Amino acid sequence: MKVGFDAKRIFHNTTGLGNYSRDLVSILSKFSPENEYVLYNPKPKKVTRLHLRDNMKEVLPEGMVWKKLSSLWRQRAVSKQIKRDGIALYHGLSGELPRGLENSTVKTVVTIHDLIFMRYPKLYSFFDRKIHYSKFLYAARTADRVIAISEQTKRDIMAFLKIPEEKITVIYQGCNEAFKQVRDDAEKAALRAKLNLPEAFVLNVGTIEERKNALSVVKAMKNQDIPLVIVGKKTDYYQQIAAYIGKEGMEDRVQFLEGLSLDELATLYQMATVFVYPSIFEGFGIPIIEALYSQTPVITSNSGVFPEAGGPHSAYVDPYDSEELAKMIKKLVASPADRAEMITKGREFVQKFDDAVIAKNLNRLYEEIS
Template structure:
């Protein structure tokens, strides 16, 4: 098969959408190397986290005009190059597909990660909501198959985009292989020294934005004798956090980090006592899976997708309940036996997010479309 991908996120995104896109192409190449994978990139790459294999080809706009109008190329003009490459199936990896694939006889799949802009419109500008809705609605209606990354996202696609359930397939996403490698004591000690980390700490990973709700964790540790490490890009929400830290003299209890490699991040997970992820809403929540594979106990949000990602042995709280979160942290810190049980069962649960499970389901989608 020749499979084409909207590769914008692969080459220009370092967070969730980029990681999903790179990991999917990587495992497809690993398990189905006889296929050919065409990565349609609107402009020269900035993020170099995917090593291109012989079966992969990066495709850029051919003419100077489309190099200048790269966004328009991605939506429309790319179709001529997709046709020229004789693509069998085109996969939009982040809620979008080019126009007129179906009219040109090209089967298509679109992955939709979440519809947060519809659930929480107050977090987006009017203009952004209109653009997102237009692109997602077109993709969901015109693709031959819609992949939802969770049952939660599937329900939202049915509710907000009015797509029939029969057209939607839930296929979970996994995480980078780095999180499945047990780090040596030397690697752990080296990272602790490099980052000047405390002996014991709590961990939170994700963009430092209001939806991710890191401030609740900080409030919950105000009276606890353990620091918190937060890894992620800062947004304007960081100022609100910074003000709280200063007002409560918590400068020595909260450590912010950015720019870690995947290997460093995976080591950090394995060093942490507890991973805490009190996000208000996610389409899935890859950091939870990263923590399960890292054998680090998880405290996360008690509804939405989070129990789906964390399994029955992770710990769940109302994301705005500071007292409940503090109590969960104290409980886990006080019981090695409970932490061991949670990590062991969580690691078993993570088996449903392994590469071989996910890639077989994805490849079956492609095969079934061509057979139809």
């Protein structure tokens, strides 16, 4: 079967949507090598994290006009290329489908990661909300099947977009192979020297924005005897965190990092004493999975998708309660036995997100609608 993908995030995004897109295509390429995977990229790549195997092909816009109008090509004109290329099934990997496929023989699938713009509208501008809603609603209505990356997202698709339950299939995300490889002491020592890392630390990973709630982590670390390392791209929200750190004199106990390679990030996870992720809301929360595969104990939020991603043996707190978070951090840092049990049980739980399981579920869905 010839399968096409919206590859914008694959070649132009280094965070959640990009990681999901690259991992999904890589998993399918490995476990279903008999298929051909065509990656429709609107403009020359900026990210080279996906190794193109023999059964993958990158396709760019044809002609100078569409190379100049790459966004319009991705939204509409690419449909002509998809049909001409003989694509049997087209998968929109980030909530969008191009217009023009709905009356063709090409079957369509769209993955919706979350509807945060509807659940928390204050985090988005009026125009961004309208644009997102229009694209997501069109894709969900016209697709032959909708993939939700969690039961939480499935419920939101039904509630906010009014899509019937039978049209939605939950297929979880996995994570990059880098987080499943055990890093040796030499790799850890090299990274510690390069980044001037402490011997023990609490780790938080994710874009430094209000929804990720890193300020609560910093507040929880105020009276801890262990430093904090935060990894992520800074937004305006970072200024609130920096102001608090300065006010409380915590400059030498909080370290910010960004621009790490996947291998460096994977090594950092395995070096951490505890991973803390008190996000307010996510469609899934892939850093939790990365931490579990890295054999690092997880503290995360007690509502929404987080128990679904973290499993029964992670620790859960009210994300708005920094005192509760502080107590949990202190408890786990002081108890190697508790951490060891969480690591063992977490490693068992996270196997449900294994690549082979994801590939099997994706192939079953593709075959059902082909």
